[in-house]
Amino acid sequence: MSVTHVPGFPRIGAHRELKFALEAHWRGELDAAGLHAVGRDLRRAQWQAQRDAGLDRVTVGDFAWYDHVLQTLAWLGALPTRFENRDAGLAGLFACARGSAAQPAMELTKWFDTNYHYLVPELTPELDFPGSAAELLGWVGEAQALGHAVKPVLLGPVTLLYLAKVRRGAGRSLDWLPRLLPAYRRILAALAAAGVDWVQLDEPALVLDLDPEWHAACRDVYAALAGVGPRRLLATYFGGVAAQRELLAALPVDGLHLDLVRDPAQLDAFVADWPASRVLSAGVIDGRNVWRADLAALLERLAPLHARLGERLWLSASCSLLHVPVDLAAETRLAPALRDGLAFAVQKLGELRTLARGLDEGASAVAAELAAARAGRAGLATLADARSPAVARRVAALDAAAAERRAPYAERRALQQAALGLPPLPTTTIGSFPQTGALRAARAAFKRHALGHLDYLERMRAEIREVIARQEALGLDVLVHGEPERNDMVEYFGEQLRGVATTAAGWVQSYGSRCVKPPLIHGDVQRPEPITVGWSAYAQSLSARPVKGMLTGPVTLWKWSFCREDLDAATVMAQLALALRDEVADLERAGIRIVQIDEPAFREGLPLAAAARAAWLDAAVRAFRIAAAGAAPTTQIHTHMCYSEFGDILPAIAALDADVITIETARSDMELLDAFRAFDYPNGIGPGVYDIHSPRVPTVAAMRRLLERAAAAIPPERLWVNPDCGLKTRGWPEVEAALANLVAAARAVRQALAEADTSGSGQAASRLQNVVIEV
Numbered sequence: 001m002s003v004t005h006v007p008g009f010p011r012i013g014a015h016r017e018l019k020f021a022l023e024a025h026w027r028g029e030l031d032a033a034g035l036h037a038v039g040r041d042l043r044r045a046q047w048q049a050q051r052d053a054g055l056d057r058v059t060v061g062d063f064a065w066y067d068h069v070l071q072t073l074a075w076l077g078a079l080p081t082r083f084e085n086r087d088a089g090l091a092g093l094f095a096c097a098r099g100s101a102a103q104p105a106m107e108l109t110k111w112f113d114t115n116y117h118y119l120v121p122e123l124t125p126e127l128d129f130p131g132s133a134a135e136l137l138g139w140v141g142e143a144q145a146l147g148h149a150v151k152p153v154l155l156g157p158v159t160l161l162y163l164a165k166v167r168r169g170a171g172r173s174l175d176w177l178p179r180l181l182p183a184y185r186r187i188l189a190a191l192a193a194a195g196v197d198w199v200q201l202d203e204p205a206l207v208l209d210l211d212p213e214w215h216a217a218c219r220d221v222y223a224a225l226a227g228v229g230p231r232r233l234l235a236t237y238f239g240g241v242a243a244q245r246e247l248l249a250a251l252p253v254d255g256l257h258l259d260l261v262r263d264p265a266q267l268d269a270f271v272a273d274w275p276a277s278r279v280l281s282a283g284v285i286d287g288r289n290v291w292r293a294d295l296a297a298l299l300e301r302l303a304p305l306h307a308r309l310g311e312r313l314w315l316s317a318s319c320s321l322l323h324v325p326v327d328l329a330a331e332t333r334l335a336p337a338l339r340d341g342l343a344f345a346v347q348k349l350g351e352l353r354t355l356a357r358g359l360d361e362g363a364s365a366v367a368a369e370l371a372a373a374r375a376g377r378a379g380l381a382t383l384a385d386a387r388s389p390a391v392a393r394r395v396a397a398l399d400a401a402a403a404e405r406r407a408p409y410a411e412r413r414a415l416q417q418a419a420l421g422l423p424p425l426p427t428t429t430i431g432s433f434p435q436t437g438a439l440r441a442a443r444a445a446f447k448r449h450a451l452g453h454l455d456y457l458e459r460m461r462a463e464i465r466e467v468i469a470r471q472e473a474l475g476l477d478v479l480v481h482g483e484p485e486r487n488d489m490v491e492y493f494g495e496q497l498r499g500v501a502t503t504a505a506g507w508v509q510s511y512g513s514r515c516v517k518p519p520l521i522h523g524d525v526q527r528p529e530p531i532t533v534g535w536s537a538y539a540q541s542l543s544a545r546p547v548k549g550m551l552t553g554p555v556t557l558w559k560w561s562f563c564r565e566d567l568d569a570a571t572v573m574a575q576l577a578l579a580l581r582d583e584v585a586d587l588e589r590a591g592i593r594i595v596q597i598d599e600p601a602f603r604e605g606l607p608l609a610a611a612a613r614a615a616w617l618d619a620a621v622r623a624f625r626i627a628a629a630g631a632a633p634t635t636q637i638h639t640h641m642c643y644s645e646f647g648d649i650l651p652a653i654a655a656l657d658a659d660v661i662t663i664e665t666a667r668s669d670m671e672l673l674d675a676f677r678a679f680d681y682p683n684g685i686g687p688g689v690y691d692i693h694s695p696r697v698p699t700v701a702a703m704r705r706l707l708e709r710a711a712a713a714i715p716p717e718r719l720w721v722n723p724d725c726g727l728k729t730r731g732w733p734e735v736e737a738a739l740a741n742l743v744a745a746a747r748a749v750r751q752a753l754a755e756a757d758t759s760g761s762g763q764a765a766s767r768l769q770n771v772v773i774e775v
């Protein structure tokens with residue numbers, strides 16, 4: 001009998017129950033007891049789904065109130081010490097996640113190469129780890145009381161420290177290891193005492209190209225955890241660990257989980273001399289994508305392994321199912337041939353069960369399921385738009401010139417300057433303005449046909465009028481239409497492109513209570529008609545100032561969607577790029593002089609495996625350039641990237657050749673700019689001076705200080721002034737106050753700059769520093 005399990009299951013709920021409960025709790029409308037009750041019901045439902053599907057073990061500990069890294073810290077007693085009420089249960093947890101009156105929130109950043117964000121552990125000198133995971137033990141008890149065979153999961157100590165940042169004082173995060181290990185030992189012992197026989201320890205960091213000190217730490221950690229607690233399944237995912245075979249083989253663990261979707265070939269490195277005492281958990285069902293698995297092919301691959309390992313072969317998803325939507329049952333409006341080709345989390349549980357039965361009872365016992373899986377997959381190719389010869393021809397015809405602007409940056413800059421007549425340090429925003437409840441309600445009413453098309457159009461136009469008027473009153477130089485019509489920057493484009501489908505309820509957690517519905521790229525991508533031109537042209541008709549057209553770039557559309565697997569990423573990105581290139585041309589024809597092509601997922605798209613990076617970067621840069629390069633030299637192309645950790649890919653960012661890039665820098669005190677300066681980044685830059693992740697209104701002085709730092713790193717004639725990112729999650733009062741301050745800060749620095757210039761000597765940039773510091 002093969003044991004079936006999953007590394008983790010979505011916790012947000014099939015109907016986003018956790019989201020709504022959390023937000024009600026934060027608004028003061030649901031008390032802690034009410035929230036606890038919702039959590040309990042969600043855990044029960046997710047265990048029941050695993051049990052109903054026939055899995056042998058249910059996973060416990062993958063539930064989290066906000067984030068699983070934060071949850072682990074709470075269990076260890078290691079929430080950041082700067083939060084006074086960090087021990088105060090849910091209140092302390094949410095203070096860390098969302099900020100308190102006294103403290104800004106913990107840093108949020110991307111979980112490996114996913115669109116999920118975790119909270120970054122903070123290591124300070126006084127931090128210790130007194131916790132004993134009482135909450136986790138409580139959940140284990142809940143599951144046991146329901147009669148489930150449990151397998152708790154904990155984020156492992158190596159990955160926890162690898163993701164952590166040392167915040168005050170010196171040292172490396174590994175210095176905290178001696179304090180951390182006793183806590184893990186305590187928790188493991190308590191789990192064993194509670195009757196738990198297996199625990200999963202997640203160590204996804206092991207798939208990265210780690211320095212030897214981390215491998216040494218891994219040896220120390222697992223040696224220290226040996227002999228305490230339940231049997232240990234070490235889980236790796238998001239890549240292969242064949243390069244770490246020696247290390248892993250020597251670790252005193254009882255089982256290893258491998259991601260055989262990302263790296264099927266790594267299996268060979270492990271099976272040859274797999275110790276007779278150990279379990280091998282084969283992650284064969286894709287936890288990162290939504291297509292039905294080819295179960296017959298998997299069975300064939302697994303059969304010899306099963307023959308060899310018997311019940312030591314466990315069957316699993318490649319990684320936690322956190323990254324896919326919960327249940328296909330809600331998708332009643334998808335084309336049948338598409339729906340039949342899909343498997344969301346619940347369906348993936350069923351796939352595991354089928355595999356296990358196929359191995360235990362023989363393929364003929366599951367012949368119907370295997371045939372249905374094959375037919376479902378084959379049906380995807382029969383969908384309209386699966387293949388468009390016209391698109392294929394157009395992609396094949398792309399030559400080097402298609403990715404090249406008609407003039408080099410220096411020439412473009414002069415032409416754009418003449419055409420746009422912007423002041424130095426122009427002010428702008430990143431695109432979205434607050435997505436109010438009223439806007440969402442209007443969209444919801446439109447979708448259920450309670451609001452007619454023209455009424456919806458007029459509602460959005462009224463919002464655009466309002467947004468333009470407010471920006472003019474604030475004195476911003478380059479305006480935006482505010483994106484009121486977008487449910488999401490990716491889903492909105494997905495709704496309008498052929499070859500791409502969107503779901504009714506395919507929600508995936510992004511961070512905390514926030515979710516996204518990633519589109520499904522199932523066919524060749526085509527743009528049947530202009531997507532944004534109507535909104536942008538309307539906005540431009542209301543103002544003499546330039547209004548930026550606003551597009552989501554090809555790399556981000558690809559990365560934040562679920563993508564077909566029968567075409568390589570480079571081709572899919574090129575198809576998306578061509579659709580956007582046509583949109584840029586239509587925007588130009590409609591009188592739009594600046595077009596922003598957002599690429600916030602550019603850094604995240606970079607493969608975790610170093611060996612795959614260069615080819616991916618080539619394809620990604622090329623796609624962006626194809627989207628942008630049709631623009632006339634007078635048209636100013638902007639791009640925007642948040643998530644500031646891209647110092648290592650600056651050559652690729654420069655190669656995008658955007659006229660202006662806006663980046664997230666406010667929270668890191670402009671640190672990233674040093675990398676841009678060191679690299680001699682050649683084009684325009686707008687380093688964010690307003691941290692939009694916080695409801696706080698930054699002062700004029702604070703933003704001036706950031707601008708002065710920026711002006712010291714970037715020649716002022718290439719410097720822009722803007723927030724870190726879009727404003728859709730903020731409220732109007734704080735946005736107006738913050739933008740008023742932003743404009744005032746820009747004007748003050750401009751003036752200082754002008755004075756420095758007229759005073760004659762020296763280069764503006766270095767003069768600026770001396771002057772502005774005292775004004």
Ligand SMILES: Nc1nc2c(c(=O)[nH]1)N[C@@H](CNc1ccc(C(=O)N[C@@H](CCC(=O)N[C@@H](CCC(=O)N[C@@H](CCC(=O)O)C(=O)O)C(=O)O)C(=O)O)cc1)CN2
Binds near residue numbers: 488560
């Ligand atoms: N795809 C994507 N990934 C991204 C980002 C992004 O913007 N898009 N940004 C970063 C993450 N930031 C994010 C910021 C905000 C939200 C967010 O606010 N999500 C909303 C959903 C957005 C959405 O689709 N809104 C729909 C409304 C969907 C909805 O809830 N409808 C209600 C009814 C409408 C109502 O009355 O509220 C329902 O179905 O019950 C709309 O505006 O049309 C949420 O969780 O609440 C998500 C990610 C990184 N990854």
Ligand code: MET
Binds near residue numbers: 432489600
């Ligand atoms: C996550 S990047 C967001 C860019 C988009 N234009 C916005 O302002 O919302």
Ligand SMILES: [Zn+2]
Binds near residue numbers: 430640641725
């Ligand atoms: Zn952004």
